[in-house]
Amino acid sequence: MDDNRRKALDAALSQIERQFGKGAVMRMGDAPREVIPAISTGSLGLDIALGIGGLPKGRIVEIYGPESSGKTTLTLQTIAECQKAGGTAAFIDAEHALDPVYAGKLGVNVDDLLVSQPDTGEQALEIADMLVRSGSVDILVIDSVAALTPRAEIEGDMGDTHVGLQARLMSQALRKITGN
Numbered sequence: 001m002d003d004n005r006r007k008a009l010d011a012a013l014s015q016i017e018r019q020f021g022k023g024a025v026m027r028m029g030d031a032p033r034e035v036i037p038a039i040s041t042g043s044l045g046l047d048i049a050l051g052i053g054g055l056p057k058g059r060i061v062e063i064y065g066p067e068s069s070g071k072t073t074l075t076l077q078t079i080a081e082c083q084k085a086g087g088t089a090a091f092i093d094a095e096h097a098l099d100p101v102y103a104g105k106l107g108v109n110v111d112d113l114l115v116s117q118p119d120t121g122e123q124a125l126e127i128a129d130m131l132v133r134s135g136s137v138d139i140l141v142i143d144s145v146a147a148l149t150p151r152a153e154i155e156g157d158m159g160d161t162h163v164g165l166q167a168r169l170m171s172q173a174l175r176k177i178t179g180n
Helices: 003-020 044-050 071-084 100-105 121-134 151-155 165-178
Strands: 089-093 114-116 139-143
Touching: 071 089, 071 100, 071 139, 089 121, 114 121, 121 139, 121 151, 121 165
Parallel strands: 089 114, 089 139
Antiparallel strands: none
């Protein structure tokens, strides 16, 4: 980088630091590298592909795919791995479709699994928030986002329009859960 560009960058960085505080902008190389703890998915190939040995702890991860593509199976395998490592797992079954026999066959200790079958999307996300804030759950699965039906939609009449209700519910809940 030539001197003029470097000086312009330094001036911009110092102005940003004065206005927004130290650390508002920094070079990635200046920060110490964090080792991100992970929970194995139970699939060696997927753990390797993810680059950190599984799903990152303390993060929100969405598993997306077509119906019957193995999303719930993957989450149950991950719960089993978490429990094997001594962790606590919770499963919010918004679909009301969790099969404990199948979960057990995948290695889930169903006796220790915390399970909730909420009536509304708001209830599911409030339970999720409380569990996250407790700091004592290592993995929390919500199955599925599509089944998180807002209370207004459940209580409303057939044919009522509820445009954007679920999207609003999700964005509000994710901000709350992540503390933003």
